[in-house]
Amino acid sequence: MVTEQRRSGLRADLRAAVPDASAALVVTLAIFVWLYIRVRQGTSATVAVMPMMADANRFWVYFLSQAFGWSALLWAWLTTMLGLVRASARPAWSLPGRYSAARVERLHRATSLTTIGLMFAHAFLFFVELVWSNDHGLGWLGRVGSAFAEAFVPGVYPSGTGVVAILLGLLAFYLAIPLGLAYYLRNRTGARAWRVLHRFVIVVYVLSVWHTLLYGTNVWFDGWPRTTLWLLQVPVAVLLLARLLAPARPAERSGRAIGPLEVARRVTALLAVVATTVVLVLVAVSGVDGGRTPGAESAPLNVEQWMLWAGTAVLLVAIAVALRLARPRARVPDPVRNQ
Numbered sequence: 386m387v388t389e390q391r392r393s394g395l396r397a398d399l400r401a402a403v404p405d406a407s408a409a410l411v412v413t414l415a416i417f418v419w420l421y422i423r424v425r426q427g428t429s430a431t432v433a434v435m436p437m438m439a440d441a442n443r444f445w446v447y448f449l450s451q452a453f454g455w456s457a458l459l460w461a462w463l464t465t466m467l468g469l470v471r472a473s474a475r476p477a478w479s480l481p482g483r484y485s486a487a488r489v490e491r492l493h494r495a496t497s498l499t500t501i502g503l504m505f506a507h508a509f510l511f512f513v514e515l516v517w518s519n520d521h522g523l524g525w526l527g528r529v530g531s532a533f534a535e536a537f538v539p540g541v542y543p544s545g546t547g548v549v550a551i552l553l554g555l556l557a558f559y560l561a562i563p564l565g566l567a568y569y570l571r572n573r574t575g576a577r578a579w580r581v582l583h584r585f586v587i588v589v590y591v592l593s594v595w596h597t598l599l600y601g602t603n604v605w606f607d608g609w610p611r612t613t614l615w616l617l618q619v620p621v622a623v624l625l626l627a628r629l630l631a632p633a634r635p636a637e638r639s640g641r642a643i644g645p646l647e648v649a650r651r652v653t654a655l656l657a658v659v660a661t662t663v664v665l666v667l668v669a670v671s672g673v674d675g676g677r678t679p680g681a682e683s684a685p686l687n688v689e690q691w692m693l694w695a696g697t698a699v700l701l702v703a704i705a706v707a708l709r710l711a712r713p714r715a716r717v718p719d720p721v722r723n724q
Contacts (some may be wrong), residue, residue, distance in 0.1 A: 395566075398494045398495060401491060402498045406498075413452045417448060420448045424441040429603075430602050430603050430610075431451070431603060446513050446517065447511070449510055450513075453506045453507040454597070454601065455603075457500060457504045457507050457593070458594070461590050464499075465587065465590045467493040467496060470624065471490050471493055471633065473624065494568065498565075501562060504557070504558045504561060511536050512533060512536035515535055515536055519532055536551075538555075539559070540552055540690055540694075546599055549693065551596075553595050554596040554600070556697060557589045557590075557593045560585075560588065561586070564583065564585055564586045567579050567583060568583065577712075578712075580711075581707045581708055581711045582704065585700070585704055585707075594614070598611075599686075622658060622661050622665055623662060629658060630655070
């Protein structure tokens with residue numbers, strides 16, 4: 386019965402995501418046309434970075450992959466905003482009628498499913514482009530195997546900024562699947578465990594933005610695309626701050642009896658979000674964000690793969706500890722009461 390309810394819930398959300406996914410495809414097509422035109426006109430930052438891609442007709446799959454990457458990031462931003470709104474306490478007048486909390490939650494689930502699909506399409510088209518362009522004297526099966534490893538196996542991509550950037554993107558993708566779909570397993574794992582897992586989804590969004598800043602050639606250079614990307618992070622940080630200060634669940638609000646460990650966790654999270662918000666505002670206002678200068682030699686990467694693997698290990702340990710702490714404690718029988 387539980388399994389059938391879980392499957393029916395996922396099927397219902399997949400059906401609800403059809404209009405959302407259709408809108409995402411339209412946006413992706415518009416982005417692709419924009420990227421294609423910029424390549425044909427010679428104004429593409431991608432071509433400035435990689436002049437060999439000036440032939441838009443030859444590399445259209447790569448530019449389509451870029452378009453899916455941008456729409457995936459846009460939908461990741463949207464679903465993150467919806468999730469933070471849903472998880473924050475709000476006055477009754479703020480979500481009237483069709484914008485009720487239940488409606489926001491359904492939209493959040495639909496956009497989450499769409500985001501995972503867009504991320505997969507982004508990676509898959511990159512894989513297809515690698516199959517077509519991988520000319521290392523390999524046979525067809527060798528090219529497919531090599532392209533699959535570079536596109537889908539974390540840590541395999543061998544060159545340039547992609548050594549770190551593609552690892553970031555793959556970590557975001559593979560974390561998004563269990564953390565994003567944990568909702569449909571909550572009847573088996575328990576609602577408390579699901580809530581703990583879902584809180585770590587924000588890490589997926591951070592990794593996605595980081596991946597884009599490193600490997601999204603359209604935002605390598607200073608300019609309105611990069612500035613817009615930074616500006617979009619300000620409302621996310623503000624809503625995350627609101628979520629920490631005024632969570633929707635009464636049990637999480639300050640003023641209730643909580644232990645010192647929970648107090649330390651909340652204070653640490655609050656300080657981190659406040660500091661991040663201040664940095665984002667300063668970056669957006671000043672425009673100084675480390676963007677590269679066209680024609681100049683770029684600075685070397687200051688993050689290596691082993692650092693990301695170490696961070697991933699720490700994250701997994703943190704998730705395991707959080708899940709352990711979230712387990713309901715066994716109630717010790719009271720011998721006096723049982724007499």
